[in-house]
Amino acid sequence: MKVIVVGGGITGVSVAEWLRRDGHEVTIVDRVGPGDVTQASYGNCGIVGRSSVVPLSTPGLFWQAPGMLLDPDTLLFLRWRHLPRLTPWLARFLWNGRRDKVMQIAKGLASLVRDSDEQHFALAAGTPAEGFLQRGPYVTLFRSREDFARNPFANELRKKHGAVWDDWDRTAIAAYDPAVSPAYRFATAMPDYVFVRSPSQYVAALADHFRQSGGNILCHEVVHIKQSKQGKATVALANGQRLEADRAVLAAGVWSGRLAARLGHKATLESERGYHLMLKGASHAPPAVLNIPDTGLGVCPMAEGLCFGGAVDFSGIDGAPNERVYDAIRRQIHRVYPDLTWEDETKWTGQRPSTIDSLPVLGPSPKAPSIYLAFGSQHIGLTIGPRIGKTIADLISGRQTDMDVTPFRVDRFE
Numbered sequence: 001m002k003v004i005v006v007g008g009g010i011t012g013v014s015v016a017e018w019l020r021r022d023g024h025e026v027t028i029v030d031r032v033g034p035g036d037v038t039q040a041s042y043g044n045c046g047i048v049g050r051s052s053v054v055p056l057s058t059p060g061l062f063w064q065a066p067g068m069l070l071d072p073d074t075l076l077f078l079r080w081r082h083l084p085r086l087t088p089w090l091a092r093f094l095w096n097g098r099r100d101k102v103m104q105i106a107k108g109l110a111s112l113v114r115d116s117d118e119q120h121f122a123l124a125a126g127t128p129a130e131g132f133l134q135r136g137p138y139v140t141l142f143r144s145r146e147d148f149a150r151n152p153f154a155n156e157l158r159k160k161h162g163a164v165w166d167d168w169d170r171t172a173i174a175a176y177d178p179a180v181s182p183a184y185r186f187a188t189a190m191p192d193y194v195f196v197r198s199p200s201q202y203v204a205a206l207a208d209h210f211r212q213s214g215g216n217i218l219c220h221e222v223v224h225i226k227q228s229k230q231g232k233a234t235v236a237l238a239n240g241q242r243l244e245a246d247r248a249v250l251a252a253g254v255w256s257g258r259l260a261a262r263l264g265h266k267a268t269l270e271s272e273r274g275y276h277l278m279l280k281g282a283s284h285a286p287p288a289v290l291n292i293p294d295t296g297l298g299v300c301p302m303a304e305g306l307c308f309g310g311a312v313d314f315s316g317i318d319g320a321p322n323e324r325v326y327d328a329i330r331r332q333i334h335r336v337y338p339d340l341t342w343e344d345e346t347k348w349t350g351q352r353p354s355t356i357d358s359l360p361v362l363g364p365s366p367k368a369p370s371i372y373l374a375f376g377s378q379h380i381g382l383t384i385g386p387r388i389g390k391t392i393a394d395l396i397s398g399r400q401t402d403m404d405v406t407p408f409r410v411d412r413f414e
């Protein structure tokens, strides 16, 4: 079959490569090249989060959010002018943070993350991308055991879905990374996690392998995707050209919502903008990624330098980045590493594609069955990209999927 994949971030490249391995004639269409700086897939924290089953919206967020917005150190930001447009999405997002709903969402997320390590190794095996996968402990730092215990619901959910960790006291933290501020006195360490040492180079390497193995990559802006009367998928480009294929897959990250709306779907996507500072010539780096919830940051040793990434900024898909976030990240760096110095830094921001229930959209469009939808991976798009790719390939190739895809149907919003 001829298949067009719209979007060449981690989601689109994974979909395209699995379809190519199934023997289909596959073309990726993207306005930029895979691994481009404008993709969310470029500058994320590189964590393959096999225990990431707890959505951002949980019980209590509704009451905590106003205080967090007023505290510049929590790394939660809002462009107030965007609030009227954000409100309908935000209200439903917060409503989905009730206990029973979160348990249901966690079950859906668990089915996507449970074998994410294996999915990455299977996708990258035998390609140059494999060299960017690294194993190590995933350490989450807290100021005290009481701070960790403050969220028993989330901790129990992670345990219920298979997470295991060791408890570390201050001595164990200092033995692992002596430069961490003595203010952090408790940690959880999940053994044998997988990290991607350069998300942008990883995506670019997978795409190079795809191209060298017979896949096509076209650089164009897509204006809409439709199904023809004959049941073919047609993809219209901004230059007026029209491409036709047996199937098309919409994997355009945060921009997918608009193309899905033209198909008649109400898959409202919001941008949860995130940021990173990549430090060059840093005086110290941890052995593997550190997660520090009270700063809103992950500290990630990358091929390009030491990355401090995270933050959530609701500024709208077309809104400008908020420069104040970088100052807040700089302040947080010294809370974690009081003595850290560095020679240079680069700034980056990217948009996480987020649905109101934190679950992605995955599967055929009920309104146009030759078009498949693969977007909305919010904070865990790197983690679940290969799993989404494999599942879309199973569906298009007519194989039984090894997971239930009904929680991810687009018409759950309609």
Ligand SMILES: Cc1cc2nc3c(=O)[nH]c(=O)nc-3n(C[C@H](O)[C@H](O)[C@H](O)COP(=O)(O)OP(=O)(O)OC[C@H]3O[C@@H](n4cnc5c(N)ncnc54)[C@H](O)[C@@H]3O)c2cc1C
Residues within 6 Å of the ligand: 006, 007, 008, 009, 010, 011, 012, 029, 030, 031, 032, 036, 038, 039, 040, 041, 042, 043, 044, 045, 046, 047, 048, 049, 220, 221, 222, 223, 251, 252, 253, 254, 255, 256, 273, 274, 275, 276, 309, 310, 311, 349, 350, 351, 352, 353, 375, 376, 377, 378, 379, 380, 381, 382, 383, 384
């Ligand atoms: C600061 C930060 C840290 C993160 N950390 C992690 C982490 O540690 N682990 C994790 O799992 N996830 C993490 N994420 C989330 C993850 O990066 C995203 O969920 C993921 O990259 C989304 O991938 P994608 O392929 O769906 O979208 P993208 O990478 O954004 O790709 C979408 C592509 O579609 C193209 N496109 C869009 N519209 C059109 C059009 N009309 N025509 C042509 N092309 C189009 C775009 O050009 C783009 O190339 C993080 C995100 C941020 C911002």
